Amino acid sequence: MTRRIITRENVMRTELELETIRSNLIRQEETIIFSLIERSQFGRNEIIYRQGGIIIPGSEYSFMMHLLHETEKIHARVRRYTAPDEHPFTDGIPAPYLPARDDEWPIRKTDININSTILDTYISRIIPLICEKDDDGNYGSSAVNDIGALQALSKRIHYGKYVAESKYQKDPSGYEPLIKNNDKDGIMERLTDSAVERRLLDRVKLKASTYGQEPDAVNPTYKIRPEVIQEIYSDIIIPLTKEVEYLYLLERI
Numbered sequence: 001m002t003r004r005i006i007t008r009e010n011v012m013r014t015e016l017e018l019e020t021i022r023s024n025l026i027r028q029e030e031t032i033i034f035s036l037i038e039r040s041q042f043g044r045n046e047i048i049y050r051q052g053g054i055i056i057p058g059s060e061y062s063f064m065m066h067l068l069h070e071t072e073k074i075h076a077r078v079r080r081y082t083a084p085d086e087h088p089f090t091d092g093i094p095a096p097y098l099p100a101r102d103d104e105w106p107i108r109k110t111d112i113n114i115n116s117t118i119l120d121t122y123i124s125r126i127i128p129l130i131c132e133k134d135d136d137g138n139y140g141s142s143a144v145n146d147i148g149a150l151q152a153l154s155k156r157i158h159y160g161k162y163v164a165e166s167k168y169q170k171d172p173s174g175y176e177p178l179i180k181n182n183d184k185d186g187i188m189e190r191l192t193d194s195a196v197e198r199r200l201l202d203r204v205k206l207k208a209s210t211y212g213q214e215p216d217a218v219n220p221t222y223k224i225r226p227e228v229i230q231e232i233y234s235d236i237i238i239p240l241t242k243e244v245e246y247l248y249l250l251e252r253i
Helices: 008-015 018-040 063-077 115-130 139-158 160-170 172-180 184-191 194-211 226-252
Strands: none
Touching: 018 115, 018 139, 018 160, 018 194, 018 226, 063 139, 115 139, 115 226, 139 160, 139 226, 160 172, 160 184, 160 226, 172 184, 172 226, 184 226, 194 226
């Protein structure tokens, strides 16, 4: 029996195999679905997103953004944002306590970070979709759950860098002319796998139906309608992931 030697190069190659990437993305679906279900139990509580809505002495952030910034400062200390798929939403985070790792990234290092778009979309589109009440006074709980949901969404969307690198490596001659001409439509068309997207949307709807159902023998109800989760994926998560893929490819060559 031939024994496979495990090297850093082999590990990096495995990380960029599409099946490995899809497996990682599938595992992230549960995190996103559960985080949205948790947030949906509270009101929209728009006051927590308004600067000055809840006064925090010494802070210019809104209530939720202040809590997010403080959370990111703690996470930065343990090297969270040195990983290629982790990106902060706020500025001015500290350097890690832990020493830098010298592992090579499996993808190119870039400054691509679309968290400002993710944040705006989350507040303006996702929150109204998943929260029924306007204001229920649960401001702290809402903000804590916002942070978990935003971090899960950001990780998943920025994982598009892995997808783009994998697809580029499998077809460099197909992508390079499109990238050099900044042919966004052509790049997007080449990145799109409609069959994979259909399976993804069917899968998240099924998971949302399973995880979000309030059991009742006669009239089962859902914490969030499965179609809403499916819509969030089809109209927000998938398009933003593709935008990251496109931006990454522009810097790839």
